[in-house]
Amino acid sequence: MEIKVVKDILGANEQIARKNRQLFDSNRVFVVNVMASPGAGKTSVIMETIKRLKGKTRVGVVEGDISSSLDAEAISKEEVPVVQINTGGECHLDANMTATALGDLPLKDIDLLLIENVGNLVCPAEFSLGEDLRILISSTPEGDDKPFKYPLMFHEADVVLINKIDLLPYLKFDVDAFSKTIKGINRKVEIFPVSCTTGQGIDEWVDWILGRMGQK
Amino acid sequence: MEIKVVKDILGANEQIARKNRQLFDSNRVFVVNVMASPGAGKTSVIMETIKRLKGKTRVGVVEGDISSSLDAEAISKEEVPVVQINTGGECHLDANMTATALGDLPLKDIDLLLIENVGNLVCPAEFSLGEDLRILISSTPEGDDKPFKYPLMFHEADVVLINKIDLLPYLKFDVDAFSKTIKGINRKVEIFPVSCTTGQGIDEWVDWILGRMGQK
Numbered sequence: 001m002e003i004k005v006v007k008d009i010l011g012a013n014e015q016i017a018r019k020n021r022q023l024f025d026s027n028r029v030f031v032v033n034v035m036a037s038p039g040a041g042k043t044s045v046i047m048e049t050i051k052r053l054k055g056k057t058r059v060g061v062v063e064g065d066i067s068s069s070l071d072a073e074a075i076s077k078e079e080v081p082v083v084q085i086n087t088g089g090e091c092h093l094d095a096n097m098t099a100t101a102l103g104d105l106p107l108k109d110i111d112l113l114l115i116e117n118v119g120n121l122v123c124p125a126e127f128s129l130g131e132d133l134r135i136l137i138s139s140t141p142e143g144d145d146k147p148f149k150y151p152l153m154f155h156e157a158d159v160v161l162i163n164k165i166d167l168l169p170y171l172k173f174d175v176d177a178f179s180k181t182i183k184g185i186n187r188k189v190e191i192f193p194v195s196c197t198t199g200q201g202i203d204e205w206v207d208w209i210l211g212r213m214g215q216k
Numbered sequence: 217m218e219i220k221v222v223k224d225i226l227g228a229n230e231q232i233a234r235k236n237r238q239l240f241d242s243n244r245v246f247v248v249n250v251m252a253s254p255g256a257g258k259t260s261v262i263m264e265t266i267k268r269l270k271g272k273t274r275v276g277v278v279e280g281d282i283s284s285s286l287d288a289e290a291i292s293k294e295e296v297p298v299v300q301i302n303t304g305g306e307c308h309l310d311a312n313m314t315a316t317a318l319g320d321l322p323l324k325d326i327d328l329l330l331i332e333n334v335g336n337l338v339c340p341a342e343f344s345l346g347e348d349l350r351i352l353i354s355s356t357p358e359g360d361d362k363p364f365k366y367p368l369m370f371h372e373a374d375v376v377l378i379n380k381i382d383l384l385p386y387l388k389f390d391v392d393a394f395s396k397t398i399k400g401i402n403r404k405v406e407i408f409p410v411s412c413t414t415g416q417g418i419d420e421w422v423d424w425i426l427g428r429m430g431q432k
Contacts (some may be wrong), residue, residue: 067364070364091338121338141255151283
């Protein structure tokens with residue numbers, strides 16, 4: 001019975017995600033679902049990405065949080081359209097919450113929509129929002145064993161950003177071993193080591209995403 | 217309908233949690249549910265706690281992971297009884313999974329049972345396992361805004377361990393402001409700043425838990 005309920009929920013989510021995707025496509029919006037543990041740096045990566053894309057492409061943001069609108073307030077300073085979703089306890093965004101937020105966004109004036117999911121390495125991986133690309137931000141202080149422990153999230157990601165590489169001198173974290181583990185789970189994944197504090201690697205990531213947008 | 221399903225699940229969980237608690241009480245086992253984000257240091261805190269309690273009290277461990285048994289293998293080197301629960305995708309432990317694991321533990325020979333939950337700042341807060349105490353490990357690289365964003369977890373915790381304080385010189389993290397925010401959400405919470413790398417603060421935490429065990 002429980003399995004049936006879960007299947008129904010995921011099936012219904014998939015239907016709404018398809019509608020979202022049609023809406024994105026008809027407005028020529030490239031959509032990225034940004035996932036990570038709490039505190040891995042989702043908002044920082046989004047902020048750095050927006051800064052580097054100014055004058056190159058028009059960005060919009062959806063901020064998913066259980067409660068609070070701290071991140072949306074920070075991002076609105078970059079003068080891009082931003083909509084806050086408060087899930088009210090739910091541990092992930094779903095397609096329906098996303099659909100509700102889209103009505104408040106000027107989709108015709110957006111080329112790239114960054115959707116910041118709730119901080120969680122488990123549940124968001126199961127719910128499509130209708131996105132073109134799933135990025136996972138995994139930060140060095142979390143440790144290099146995370147792909148073994150949260151395999152679905154690493155399997156579902158199109159891109160992994162290894163964030164906070166400025167902290168590497170103070171941590172036991174093997175970037176090569178970590179990258180190899182991820183590639184073992186997910187052969188096609190792209191990996192970018194980055195630091196939002198020093199800016200290292202951010203240009204490479206931004207160039208890559210612009211390239212991907214051009215292919216749509 | 218969905219709400220009813222969720223209520224049923226939580227009600228059924230509470231019933232099994234009560235049975236777990238009776239079993240713990242009849243065996244005079246003090247039980248701690250250890251919760252945190254992925255990579256905040258749950259396993260490291262458990263390892264350091266076990267090392268300092270050697271010869272003082274008899275410890276047992278339940279390791280909750282979606283998949284893998286890396287942490288259970290690490291902990292078994294400390295020569296304490298340890299049982300692995302693989303949730304097979306579920307984002308939290310529940311009372312029933314815990315009950316299943318208890319059959320494999322020598323409860324009569326254990327004074328303190330540490331249950332490491334799945335790394336997740338959202339879902340585990342809703343599911344009692346029958347524990348005496350809930351501890352939340354919040355690590356400095358995650359940032360000092362986390363209580364605003366995951367308020368239920370901070371509200372439900374009896375103790376917050378602020379872990380990785382050895383990294384403070386390299387981060388923007390205000391321990392006083394963070395502690396004040398937590399106390400604003402949860403007036404009775406105990407807070408211990410610790411580092412599993414340098415050992416700072418661990419003795420204070422271990423002395424405190426021994427004191428709490430003595431009160432049961």
